[in-house]
Amino acid sequence: DTAVSQTPKYLVTQMGNDKSIKCEQNLGHDTMYWYKQDSKKFLKIMFSYNNKELIINETVPNRFSPKSPDKAHLNLHINSLELGDSAVYFCASSDRTGGSYEQYFGPGTRLTVT
Amino acid sequence: GESVGLHLPTLSVQEGDNSIINCAYSNSASDYFIWYKQESGKGPQFIIDIRSNMDKRQGQRVTVLLNKTVKHLSLQIAATQPGDSAVYFCAERAAGKSTFGDGTTLTVKP
Numbered sequence: 001d002t003a004v005s006q007t008p009k010y011l012v013t014q015m016g017n018d019k020s021i022k023c024e025q026n027l028g029h030d031t032m033y034w035y036k037q038d039s040k041k042f043l044k045i046m047f048s049y050n051n052k053e054l055i056i057n058e059t060v061p062n063r064f065s066p067k068s069p070d071k072a073h074l075n076l077h078i079n080s081l082e083l084g085d086s087a088v089y090f091c092a093s094s095d096r097t098g099g100s101y102e103q104y105f106g107p108g109t110r111l112t113v114t
Numbered sequence: 115g116e117s118v119g120l121h122l123p124t125l126s127v128q129e130g131d132n133s134i135i136n137c138a139y140s141n142s143a144s145d146y147f148i149w150y151k152q153e154s155g156k157g158p159q160f161i162i163d164i165r166s167n168m169d170k171r172q173g174q175r176v177t178v179l180l181n182k183t184v185k186h187l188s189l190q191i192a193a194t195q196p197g198d199s200a201v202y203f204c205a206e207r208a209a210g211k212s213t214f215g216d217g218t219t220l221t222v223k224p
Contacts, residue, residue, distance in 0.1 A: 004157075035214075041201050043158070043214040056211055090157050101146055101207055105157030 003027050004106040006091050012112045013081055021076045021109045023091030031055075032074040033103065034066060035090040043090070049074055050096070078111075086113045126221045133191040135218045137204035142185065144206035149178060149189045152201045152217065161189070161202075196222045 004025045013019055025032065033056075034046040047066045048056035054066070063079040074091060088110050092103040127133045139147070145166040150158035164171045164178045164187075171178050177190040187204050201217040
C-alpha cells in the first residue's frame, strides 16, 4: 500500500548511457513532481505535471525528459548521462483540491554515474 | 538550541531539550509554508504547514511560527527525542510553485 513508489532505488551507470526512473502514486493526486537532491541535501524542483500536463519546467538540461502516461505515473528519462547527474532523485505528488499543498515523496532513486 | 537554516546547517541538542530550527524565505508573495522532515535514506515527510494569514500553528510537539514582516519561519520541537534526528526543510509556495530552503540537520544526543 505504498503511496508514492519509485524504481529503481539504486542506479549505477556509466557516462553517456541513457536511463529511466519510474514513479507511480496510488493516492489519486492530480499533480506529480520530480526533484533532484544533491550531496549537500539541497532539494531542487525539476518538473511538475498536473493531470498529465507539464506545468513547471525548471532550468534543466534537455537531456532530461519527463513523461506522464497517466495521472498516476510520471517517469524521468535521462539521455547521455554525465557525472554531474549523480544525485538522489525524488518523485512526489500532491492534490490541489482541499487547499493543502502537502507533497508526498517517494523513497528516492540514488543515481551514480561513473 | 537554535539554528538558522540557511547559515548554520547543523543543530545538536540534548534529548529532552526543545529545538528551534529557523528558516528565512525570500518571496514576500509566498502564501503557504510547510516544514518537512527527511530521515536518512528516505524521502521528505510533511510535519506541519501554515498559511500566510496565520502567525502560529501547533501540532503534536511541534509549533510553527511565521513572521511575515521579516520573512522568517521557525519550527519548534518540544522535548526533542532521538527519533527527531533528521534533516528539516522549510518550503514556501508562491504562484503555484513550492521552493525548498537549505536543510538543517538536527542531531539529538542521548
